[in-house]
Amino acid sequence: MTTMLHCMSHSPLVGHVDPEPAVLAEVEQMIAAARAAVAEFDPDLVVLFAPDHYNGFFYDLMPSFCIGTEAYAIGDFGTMAGDLQVPQALAEALAAAVLEDGVDAAVSYRMQLDHGFAQPLEELFGGLDTKPVIPIFINSVATPLPSFQRARLLGEAVGRFLKGLNQKVLILGSGGLSHQPPVPELATANEHLQDRLKGSGRHLPAEEREARTQRVIQAARRFVEDQTSLHPLHPQWDEFFMTQLAENRLQELDGMKNAELSVLAGKSTHEVKAWVSAFAALSVMGEFKVTARYYRPIPEWIAGFGALTAYTEEA
């Protein structure tokens, strides 16, 4: 049984602050090709690794990893809102297997998701509930963060479970690459914002939601004018990282310290752990080959914007 993988950057700024038409067309073409490949593959099951941006996971109880047995997306930045179609018994079995395998992932029976999960489903399937999807959260913004090694081990545990299923599985990773949008931080937040980060932000008043959205849009506009207004993108690291994955050198990333990566490529670059977990899962399912690769730094989206597609070899 062949397994397919697709990892991709996301950005809620898509449609809000867009690059020039030629770049937009290039990205749309890349996404259309991925959508066609996914349609051709026609998975029985989708496993989606993605981060959150203080929309569903907060400091009142912040897990490193969480497997959703039921989940819905809130529709931030105009992305799709609504329920995912999570195969509950299978998600429960996956959660149990991952724990048994030595990785202490939490579970959620009411997982609240943002654009990090919704955007890839929207782009690849045109909806949130067109296929059975198991969402797996990786904390990528709320320090202290899980390490690269733990993200790899999580992925390997997930892959071992999936290998035993005998189903046609599509593994998705959403996030990264180098970027540092203005995501709030507990250490520097005022009292009101601290309260939001500790859980009251789970149901943000409409005007606060709008203010937050506009703040990110304004930051993107400023970043296009002045690329020192936020942590600069780091195309060279992004390309290096994608090559490490494509060549199955995941273990070499274990030595990368979280603080080191933040300084090098920006604090939200930790979202690439979704890619690490996705490739780790694929790597235990069989020998794999990367068949498509895309990269371009896109300041309008505050993102080193890339994608990788891979398949295991037919046994």
Ligand SMILES: O=C(O)CCc1cccc(O)c1O
């Ligand atoms: O929701 C937020 O506040 C952060 C939004 C955000 C902006 C640019 C690139 C991203 O990957 C991203 O997640």
Ligand SMILES: [Fe+2]
């Ligand atoms: Fe993100």
